[in-house]
Amino acid sequence: MKNLLLVLFLISIGLQACDSKSEKEASLPIVRIDAVEKGFIYLDGQYTGYSTPADMKVSPGEHVIGVATNESKQYLRKVVTVDQSAEINLSLNDKPEPKVWKALWLGIHEVTGSSVNGRCQSSFSKEELDAGFNFFQWSIRNQFEPFSYNTTKWEVERKDISTPIELHKAGNTWFTLEPESITALLPEVQPGNYDAVFVFWRESDGDCSFKSSYFGLAWTDPMNDPIKTGYVTIKFDAGDDINNNINWYKENDPGVWVHEWLHTVGENYFQDCGVQMPEKGGDGLVLHAAEKYNYTYPWMDWYADFMSGRVKNLVAPNTYCGIGPEAFLKYTVRESALKK
């Protein structure tokens, strides 16, 4: 009975809010928004569902008008004070300075551990690490930066580690390369220095196999980890020829780097910044909710919409969620790590 009362109460509030909103809306100034190139329109950081050119009712006061361009993948923005109907045109002069995100990419020459066949090691040559690093940079150029509409600019530092690293064995089936193994070798991995660390190592080498039920892993709550940095490991199955395998992924399932990185900022970090993010998926992870929001494998549209704040909300019609260009311009893990 208590629940029923609560429901009725909410409905009456909702109706009142609706009535007063529609009266107010009728008298709002109409703003015509256009840009040098066709694009999606954002109002105060939220995707509006409109594309340029569009006439929109905007409440009087100060607003951030943004346009994410379809072809050149730029975000243009203007702070405007609306008091009457107006036309706002965005040009390339309205492109903000991108926010710098710093990645540390670590190529691991050799991992050791207790496989099912006993102790063994799995190694990458310098050339194989080069191939992995090129794959990562390809993803930065083709996914990370354009999906943020170039509001992020990634500065990537690469280090190769030749000291063999002992894998952590979780239960009987998992092998992981833990952040503690990295910080023991690289004391510079500490709060405020990097937004994310990406570790690349070889899954199997001859008879030595550290195969288990994952390809990439990410730590999902950087601010509550000692390093206060996003942490991703990619356990790569290089097969006979690493370049063939990388090309297969590029053509069929190209999102591994961006997928794992999005776990580091899309599960807790941006939520804690106050950004409205999609709901969790069935396994408790936000990034795995793609199907719930009607996206399909290999999920590239999901990553793009997740990053640009254009995931259609399931319940509230015509509203959208996800990170979005204004949030990318405002926050980095690195800066947050030094504030807390």
Ligand SMILES: [Zn+2]
């Ligand atoms: Zn995942």
